[in-house]
Amino acid sequence: MPNYFAESKENLLNRRQLLKLGLAGTGVAGAATLWQMLNAKNKSIVRVPPMEMVTSNDVAKPMQVLRDFDYGTLKQENGRTIREFQLTADTSIIQLNSAVSYNIWDLNGRIPGPTLRAKQGERVRVLFLNRAGHSHSLHFHGVHPAEMDGIRPIGHNKATIYEFDAEPYGVHLYHCHIEPVTRHIAKGLYGMFIIDPPQPRPPADEIVLVMSGYDVNDDGHNEYYAFNGLPHHYMHHPVQIYQDQLIRLYVLNIIEYETAVTFHLHANFFDVYRSGMSMTPSEKTDVLTMGIAERHILEFAFRYPGKYMFHPHQDAIAEKGCMGQFEVIAKNDSTKPVNKS
Numbered sequence: 001m002p003n004y005f006a007e008s009k010e011n012l013l014n015r016r017q018l019l020k021l022g023l024a025g026t027g028v029a030g031a032a033t034l035w036q037m038l039n040a041k042n043k044s045i046v047r048v049p050p051m052e053m054v055t056s057n058d059v060a061k062p063m064q065v066l067r068d069f070d071y072g073t074l075k076q077e078n079g080r081t082i083r084e085f086q087l088t089a090d091t092s093i094i095q096l097n098s099a100v101s102y103n104i105w106d107l108n109g110r111i112p113g114p115t116l117r118a119k120q121g122e123r124v125r126v127l128f129l130n131r132a133g134h135s136h137s138l139h140f141h142g143v144h145p146a147e148m149d150g151i152r153p154i155g156h157n158k159a160t161i162y163e164f165d166a167e168p169y170g171v172h173l174y175h176c177h178i179e180p181v182t183r184h185i186a187k188g189l190y191g192m193f194i195i196d197p198p199q200p201r202p203p204a205d206e207i208v209l210v211m212s213g214y215d216v217n218d219d220g221h222n223e224y225y226a227f228n229g230l231p232h233h234y235m236h237h238p239v240q241i242y243q244d245q246l247i248r249l250y251v252l253n254i255i256e257y258e259t260a261v262t263f264h265l266h267a268n269f270f271d272v273y274r275s276g277m278s279m280t281p282s283e284k285t286d287v288l289t290m291g292i293a294e295r296h297i298l299e300f301a302f303r304y305p306g307k308y309m310f311h312p313h314q315d316a317i318a319e320k321g322c323m324g325q326f327e328v329i330a331k332n333d334s335t336k337p338v339n340k341s
Contacts, residue, residue, distance in 0.1 A: 046203045049240035049329055059092040059106050060229040066207050066239060069194070070114040072124075083118050083166075084125045089132040089176075089189060096224050096231055096321075102216050104188035105132045105176075111229040112210045112254070113191030116174070118166040120195050126162040130154045136184065139177035140193060141293070143167050151177045169197040171250050171276030171295045186215055186222075186256040192295070194250060197279065204248035204299065205241055211263070211290075211312070211322055213255040222257050224321045225312075231321025234310075238327035243305050245331070249298040250276070253290040255317075260291045262313040265300065273297035287313055302328040 051063060072085040092106045107113030118124050130136045139150035144164035154160050175181075176189035192208060212229065213222030224231045241247055249270070255261055264287045271281035272288060276297040288296065302308065307325045311318035 046205050047242045047245055047331070048205050049242065051240055059094050059104065059109060059111050060233075061110055062226075062228040062230045062233040063237060065110070065112065065115070065210070065228040067205075068115060068208075069117045069206075071117050080123055082123045082125050084127065085114075085116055086127045086129075087113065087138065088129045089136050091132050092188075094188075094229070096214060096216070100216060100224070102214055105134075105136070105184070106188050107191060111188040112212065113174070113189070115192045115194065115208050115250075117194045117196065120167055120169040120198055122166045124162075124164055124166050127159070128154065128162065129159040130156060132156065132189075135178050136176045136189060137178055138162060138174050138189075140164070140174045141172040142193070142195065150174075153178050166195045168277060169195045171252070171297055173252055173254070173293060173295060175254070175293075182256045185254060186213065190254050192250060192252050194276070199279075201248065201279070202246065204246040206248045206250065207239065207241075208250045208252075209310075209324075210252045211255050211261060213257060213317075213322075215257060220257055222255065222317075222320070225255065225317050226321050227324050232323060234324025238307055238325035240327045240329055241302065243328050243331040244301050244303065246299060246301050249300070250295070251288075251290070251298055252295040253292060255322075256292060258292070258317070260289055261317060261322075263288050263290060263298075263310070264313045265298075265310050266308040267304075268300050268302060268308065270298040270300040273299070302326065304328065305330040305333075 048067065070085065072083045075082045075084055087107050090106055090109065092104050092109070093101050094104050094111060095101050104111055126138065128138050133156055135153035135155050137150045137152060137154050140162065148162050148164045150162060172193040172195060174191055174193050176184040178184050192210060209227050212226050214224040214226070215221060216223050227234055251263055253261055269284050269286045272283045272285060274282050274296050276295070305328045307327050309323065309325050311323040
């Protein structure tokens with residue numbers, strides 16, 4: 001059996017210790033936690049179109065990524081609740097279009113990695129296993145001790161644990177921090193990390209959009225761009241939402257090799273909660289400029305049914321894949337056919 005583990009100052013543990021902590025999934029609660037159950041009452045008044053999700057082995061799953069939040073598993077240790085996540089880095093091939101495929105690194109078999117979600121003040125534990133061939137790590141944006149900062153390389157077939165308190169509330173991210181960092185991020189090792197405030201936000205249809213780029217010939221310039229991993233996908237498979245339903249959009253710009261990009265919504269305006277670190281909006285606009293790793297909560301509702309585009313306002317980026325549509329369904333229409341991913 002391969003030795004996945006080694007001792008270090010960054011809580012690198014042996015296989016037996018990690019198994020005791022739940023890496024094998026034995027004896028731990030499922031992701032349907034008490035917290036989710038308590039929130040179910042509020043979420044039940046939010047209408048979400050029943051978009052059918054077809055099982056896929058592809059690393060890009062843009063339709064699933066939209067509303068998929070990983071709440072981990074809850075454990076009790078020494079009288080304290082631990083919210084535990086498992087992330088495995090590996091290698092994959094993504095089919096960007098009918099002619100172009102690209103070798104990437106993935107997390108849990110997908111790009112972007114899982115959208116991790118916790119509540120401010122909870123203890124978070126991330127079990128990280130690296131099977132991706134090169135040394136990697138996970139660096140979480142937020143507040144944590146230096147030894148949990150995720151800058152130490154974790155070798156191939158090695159594992160480690162990151163553990164810290166979830167703070168402050170907001171929309172954050174995690175990514176590999178091994179040099180060259182730009183390349184490791186651009187090839188797929190990133191994901192969103194949401195820390196919810198102590199008092200929940202108003203009920204809304206919550207959607208994740210991660211903007212990324214692909215430098216397929218390693219020349220330091222992106223040839224393709226995407227929302228949630230796959231170029232042009234939401235143009236061909238619009239994101240369905242309901243008329244007059246509050247939409248809470250978690251947007252992250254992780255496009256490397258570009259100084260900044262914009263996010264533009266057609267025929268509407270959105271309230272901006274910068275970095276998700278406020279309960280009151282800072283502004284209302286229809287175009288927002290975002291630097292690399294910048295992220296925000298955008299809230300809006302559409303007054304009229306129809307299809308409405310969203311994209312960066314840099315046409316070259318939009319035309320190379322970072323473009324999509326919201327399909328607004330009339331609120332009295334319960335017969336609308338659903339999309340397939």
